[in-house]
Amino acid sequence: MLAGTTAAETEEMKPTEHLVIVGSGIAGIRAALTARATTPLCRITLVGDETSGFYNRIALAAWASQQRPLADLFWHPQNWLRTQNIDTRYGHRVTRIDANAHRLHLQDGSSLAWDRLILATGATPVVPPIPGVDLPGVAPLWTLDHAHTLRQRLTRTAHIGIIGGGILGTELALDLASAGHRVTLIEAEPHLLPQHLPPKAAARLAQHLQQQGIALHLGTSAASITRSTDTLTLHLQDDTAHPVDHIVLSTGVRPNVSLAQDAGLDVTFGIVVNHYMETSAPDILAAGNCTAQNGTGALLWNPAFMQGDTAGHNAFAHRVTLPPMVSPIHFKAVGFPLFIIGDSAQVLPGHRHIESDTPQTYRALTLTPEGRIHSAVFAGDTQRYPQVERAIATGYTVPSALAHETDIEALISALAAHTPAPTAWACRTCGYTSDGPVAPTVCPVCAVGRDQFWAA
Numbered sequence: 001m002l003a004g005t006t007a008a009e010t011e012e013m014k015p016t017e018h019l020v021i022v023g024s025g026i027a028g029i030r031a032a033l034t035a036r037a038t039t040p041l042c043r044i045t046l047v048g049d050e051t052s053g054f055y056n057r058i059a060l061a062a063w064a065s066q067q068r069p070l071a072d073l074f075w076h077p078q079n080w081l082r083t084q085n086i087d088t089r090y091g092h093r094v095t096r097i098d099a100n101a102h103r104l105h106l107q108d109g110s111s112l113a114w115d116r117l118i119l120a121t122g123a124t125p126v127v128p129p130i131p132g133v134d135l136p137g138v139a140p141l142w143t144l145d146h147a148h149t150l151r152q153r154l155t156r157t158a159h160i161g162i163i164g165g166g167i168l169g170t171e172l173a174l175d176l177a178s179a180g181h182r183v184t185l186i187e188a189e190p191h192l193l194p195q196h197l198p199p200k201a202a203a204r205l206a207q208h209l210q211q212q213g214i215a216l217h218l219g220t221s222a223a224s225i226t227r228s229t230d231t232l233t234l235h236l237q238d239d240t241a242h243p244v245d246h247i248v249l250s251t252g253v254r255p256n257v258s259l260a261q262d263a264g265l266d267v268t269f270g271i272v273v274n275h276y277m278e279t280s281a282p283d284i285l286a287a288g289n290c291t292a293q294n295g296t297g298a299l300l301w302n303p304a305f306m307q308g309d310t311a312g313h314n315a316f317a318h319r320v321t322l323p324p325m326v327s328p329i330h331f332k333a334v335g336f337p338l339f340i341i342g343d344s345a346q347v348l349p350g351h352r353h354i355e356s357d358t359p360q361t362y363r364a365l366t367l368t369p370e371g372r373i374h375s376a377v378f379a380g381d382t383q384r385y386p387q388v389e390r391a392i393a394t395g396y397t398v399p400s401a402l403a404h405e406t407d408i409e410a411l412i413s414a415l416a417a418h419t420p421a422p423t424a425w426a427c428r429t430c431g432y433t434s435d436g437p438v439a440p441t442v443c444p445v446c447a448v449g450r451d452q453f454w455a456a
């Protein structure tokens with residue numbers, strides 16, 4: 001059972017009641033599995049427009065660059081959900097929801113009646129209005145189809161341009177460079193990961209990218225893209241031009257809200273939900289990247305996983321609240337450990353900022369006026385991240401004797417002494433758990449590395 005569970009308010013349900021879930025990403029799949037486990041009698045249908053059904057979106061870049069096999073993307077055999085008594089309609093797009101009639105309409109002209117509906121429609125890449133952005137060979141990397149296209153372009157000598165130096169763009173640049181490809185990365189802001197990193201940490205990261213042979217263009221944006229025969233040219237605002245074979249747009253994603261909006265549900269940045277994952281319409285819940293539960297926060301896997309669980313619990317018979325979550329960012333790209341938690345790009349008034357800065361590493365903590373950890377960034381050295389993550393999760397307050405401490409190592413040692421050593425670990429990607437003082441090197445289920453484990 002999820003943390004944060006309130007006493008169950010069990011409702012009577014008819015044995016044939018039908019739960020329909022739209023979206024076969026992690027939020028949709030978790031909602032389906034949790035609803036099946038908690039409400040054995042209901043019918044469940046999962047509708048998704050991707051023909052492949054559920055796959056591990058996080059591993060797309062590693063698969064495209066041939067660093068992970070396709071099997072890592074698919075955790076279960078194709079018919080596995082059916083063996084769990086969950087019907088699937090893959091390759092079907094939902095075009096309209098009639099909230100009053102409790103019916104949804106599919107692109108092929110058919111319709112489905114539902115008693116409860118969960119929207120888990122995820123997010124879609126933002127395509128910037130750059131002249132030439134619609135040319136063949138220019139695409140985002142968000143779906144298996146995108147990854148397939150990129151994989152086909154990655155011949156041995158391929159030169160890949162990436163527009164956008166946020167987390168996904170930067171990780172992709174490193175993945176491609178480590179697979180031996182030439183990479184040019186463009187970021188409009190003066191430093192990488194501008195929404196997440198202070199400039200000094202970003203400088204360490206930029207230095208690492210350059211050491212991997214990645215051509216970095218910071219503080220300038222793409223002005224246009226042109227194509228002649230097989231070569232694309234990326235023209236930048238600084239008047240330079242860069243011939244490349246393929247361009248990946250890594251310029252952010254935005255929640256898919258149009259179905260909900262057209263059905264009259266409250267929508268801001270995403271679909272508005274409460275902590276039960278209920279929307280403004282009766283019998284309709286929503287989960288994952290399509291929601292606005294976390295304001296305009298990062299669109300991440302683990303919150304989508306937890307929200308899917310919560311929506312699945314609450315579809316019929318239960319009332320479970322979404323557990324409080326800290327959602328750290330761990331860089332997946334090998335060679336440069338990076339851990340970010342909280343809003344580390346800026347220091348709020350009244351907060352104390354303690355940092356250590358060496359030629360290869362940068363570490364910083366910010367503390368609230370009450371002595372709680374507000375944010376942390378460890379770049380180049382993430383050894384103590386589990387202690388920091390636990391200190392934040394447990395609301396640890398720095399003792400008053402350390403109120404003016406400026407040595408980050410002393411602060412981290414103090415919080416490590418007060419947070420018990422981990423004895424169990426959970427994979428933040430697939431949920432696999434493992435006992436022992438040290439996390440597994442590689443998750444045996446989804447193959448992510450040790451830094452994707454949190455101390456459970």
Ligand SMILES: Cc1cc2nc3c(=O)[nH]c(=O)nc-3n(C[C@H](O)[C@H](O)[C@H](O)COP(=O)(O)OP(=O)(O)OC[C@H]3O[C@@H](n4cnc5c(N)ncnc54)[C@H](O)[C@@H]3O)c2cc1C
Nearest residue numbers: 023025026027049057094121122123288289299300301304
């Ligand atoms: C390369 C890459 C690396 C990433 N790395 C990380 C990482 O390290 N850590 C992290 O936290 N996050 C990472 N993410 C982001 C993470 O994958 C997403 O936050 C997560 O997958 C969102 O899950 P979701 O279920 O909410 O939505 P999605 O996975 O987007 O699933 C939604 C599904 O709904 C379908 N759909 C939408 N509309 C309809 C409709 N009308 N009818 C039928 N189906 C519909 C969509 O096609 C999609 O299949 C990464 C993403 C990518 C692409």
